[in-house]
Amino acid sequence: NAGVTQTPKFQVLKTGQSMTLQCAQDMNHEYMSWYRQDPGMGLRLIHYSVGAGITDQGEVPNGYNVSRSTTEDFPLRLLSAAPSQTSVYFCASSYRRGRQETQYFGPGTRLLVL
Amino acid sequence: EDQVTQSPEALRLQEGESSSLNCSYTVSGLRGLFWYRQDPGKGPEFLFTLYSAGEEKEKERLKATLTKKESFLHITAPKPEDSATYLCAVQATNNFNKFYFGSGTKLNVKP
Numbered sequence: 221n222a223g224v225t226q227t228p229k230f231q232v233l234k235t236g237q238s239m240t241l242q243c244a245q246d247m248n249h250e251y252m253s254w255y256r257q258d259p260g261m262g263l264r265l266i267h268y269s270v271g272a273g274i275t276d277q278g279e280v281p282n283g284y285n286v287s288r289s290t291t292e293d294f295p296l297r298l299l300s301a302a303p304s305q306t307s308v309y310f311c312a313s314s315y316r317r318g319r320q321e322t323q324y325f326g327p328g329t330r331l332l333v334l
Numbered sequence: 335e336d337q338v339t340q341s342p343e344a345l346r347l348q349e350g351e352s353s354s355l356n357c358s359y360t361v362s363g364l365r366g367l368f369w370y371r372q373d374p375g376k377g378p379e380f381l382f383t384l385y386s387a388g389e390e391k392e393k394e395r396l397k398a399t400l401t402k403k404e405s406f407l408h409i410t411a412p413k414p415e416d417s418a419t420y421l422c423a424v425q426a427t428n429n430f431n432k433f434y435f436g437s438g439t440k441l442n443v444k445p
Contacts, residue, residue, distance in 0.1 A: 224377075251431065262338075262421065262437040263378070270431060278432060310377050319385060321366055321425070323433070325377030 222246050224326035226311050232332045233301040241296040241329050243311030249324075251314040252294040253278070254286065256307040257328075263310065269294055301333045336361045340422055340436035347443050350411045355439045357422030358404040365430045367405050369398050370421040372438070378421055412443045 227242045245252065253268035255278075265278030269288040283305060285297040294313075298305060311326040337360045347353055359367065366385050370378035382391040384400040391398050395416060397408040407420055423435040 253433075255435075260437055263423070263433075263435040265432055265434075268431050276431065279434075312377075319365070321368075321383060321430075322380050323368065324380065325370075327377050328375075 224311055224313055224324050226309075226326035226329050228329060229327070230330045230332075232334065233298075234334055235302060237301050239298050239301065241298075241309055241311075241331075243294045243296065243326060244292050245294075245311075245313040245324070246292065247313060247315065247324070248291060249313035249315055250291065251316060252288070253312050253314075254284070254294070254296045255310045255312065256280065256305075257310060258307050266296065266309075298331075301331075303333045305331065306333045307331060336424065336426055336432075336434045338422055338424055338434050338436035340420075340439050342439060343437070344440045345442070347409075347412055347441070349413055349443055349445050352408070352410045352412070354409070355407040355420055355441070356404060357407070357436055359422075359424045359434075361424050361426045361434070363427035364424060365427045366425040367400055368423040368425070368433070369396075369405070369407055370423070372419045372421055381420075409441070412441075414443050414445050417441055417443045 224245045250271045254266040255263040267286040269275045309329045314323045339358045341356045369381040372378045382398040387402045419438045419440045421438045423433045
């Protein structure tokens with residue numbers, strides 16, 4: 221199993237540009253999520269999905285879109301990049317069985333918006 | 335409002351010097367409390383999930399405990415390879431699809 225994979229590893233954008241951060245998992249997990257990590261602020265939830273076709277907002281959804289057409293993929297779209305979106309982005313997927321849950325994270329995408 | 339606070343922000347230990355990291359939380363109803371380890375430039379790595387006050391889990395030199403208001407990550411006789419940032423997160427019963435993370439404790443273990 222590759223686990224959770226993310227591409228690209230690093231990206232530089234100019235203000236106003238759009239891009240898609242890719243996330244894929246091969247563990248057949250229904251729950252997937254996107255976080256951003258900023259210095260001193262911990263991880264903050266952007267969007268999550270509980271299955272194909274089902275997405276919802278997290279704490280900081282503004283400026284980001286998601287869709288989930290398959291169980292494996294959960295891309296994050298930046299519509300019009302702003303310097304405030306400079307951050308490290310992590311995708312995660314969760315194994316859930318009853319109350320038991322284990323969350324697996326990808327290696328991250330470092331985004332710099334100029 | 336659901337909230338997680340970790341302390342201290344940073345901790346420096348000598349190899350073999352045991353200590354504890356704290357995670358205090360405020361949540362309407364706790365479904366689960368999670369501990370992760372994060373190495374520089376990498377994604378968080380799952381360590382433990384705790385579900386009920388009084389619960390304890392162990393893995394090598396790490397032991398996590400849970401009360402109704404906080405969790406502790408005890409590190410016994412740490413080694414330099416235990417150096418990392420340790421993150422805590424909570425999941426509430428009223429919406430278990432949302433996780434709230436603390437800002438982490440950066441642990442540095444010197445040989």
